[in-house]
Amino acid sequence: LVASMEEVEQTYIMIKPDGVQRGLVGEIISRFERKGFKLTGLKLFQCPKELAEEHYKDLKSKPFFPKLIDYITSDPVVCMAWEGIGVVASARKLIGATNPLNAEPGTIRGDLAVQTGRNVVHGSDSPDNGKREIGLWFEEGELCAWAAVQEPWLI
Numbered sequence: 001l002v003a004s005m006e007e008v009e010q011t012y013i014m015i016k017p018d019g020v021q022r023g024l025v026g027e028i029i030s031r032f033e034r035k036g037f038k039l040t041g042l043k044l045f046q047c048p049k050e051l052a053e054e055h056y057k058d059l060k061s062k063p064f065f066p067k068l069i070d071y072i073t074s075d076p077v078v079c080m081a082w083e084g085i086g087v088v089a090s091a092r093k094l095i096g097a098t099n100p101l102n103a104e105p106g107t108i109r110g111d112l113a114v115q116t117g118r119n120v121v122h123g124s125d126s127p128d129n130g131k132r133e134i135g136l137w138f139e140e141g142e143l144c145a146w147a148a149v150q151e152p153w154l155i
């Protein structure tokens with residue numbers, strides 16, 4: 001059964017500075033690859049403060065907001081766009097709960113992190129936010145639409 005176009009979503013996944021510092025880039029990317037999603041954008045990037053504030057604008061009133069912005073801008077992040085059927089919710093499952101102590105073993109945060117403020121990875125929380133965030137973090141020319149030769153195995 002081949003996916004209809006309506007089911008294909010995009011999500012923005014970002015390896016946060018602690019994930020890069022700890023050498024977890026390959027480990028995290030491989031979890032999304034092995035699941036069967038398609039990588040359509042990838043870059044190592046030093047995030048400017050304005051972009052971090054725009055990305056997390058819904059959290060502006062939270063007490064932890066300034067620390068969150070300092071954290072995200074402290075060192076390079078890895079920006080990724082992933083595509084696939086149900087990729088938004090599935091990526092959130094692969095990532096696990098925001099507080100890594102509540103994240104199930106087998107999830108990225110459950111296996112690799114301890115603190116909420118150092119939870120190694122971000123994933124968009126809705127298809128609309130997936131599109132918004134990919135637009136925010138990537139220039140158009142940085143994204144690649146490509147067809148997997150093994151379709152429908154890689155979706």
Ligand code: RTP
Pocket residue numbers: 059064068097098116117118119121122123124125
């Ligand atoms: P993300 O956006 O990074 O995927 O995380 P999320 O949806 O699981 O969590 P959200 O509530 O949107 O929070 C965004 C990020 O802010 C930091 N945070 N710190 N109490 C705290 O100190 C606190 N709460 C949230 C985390 O880095 C969280 O991922």
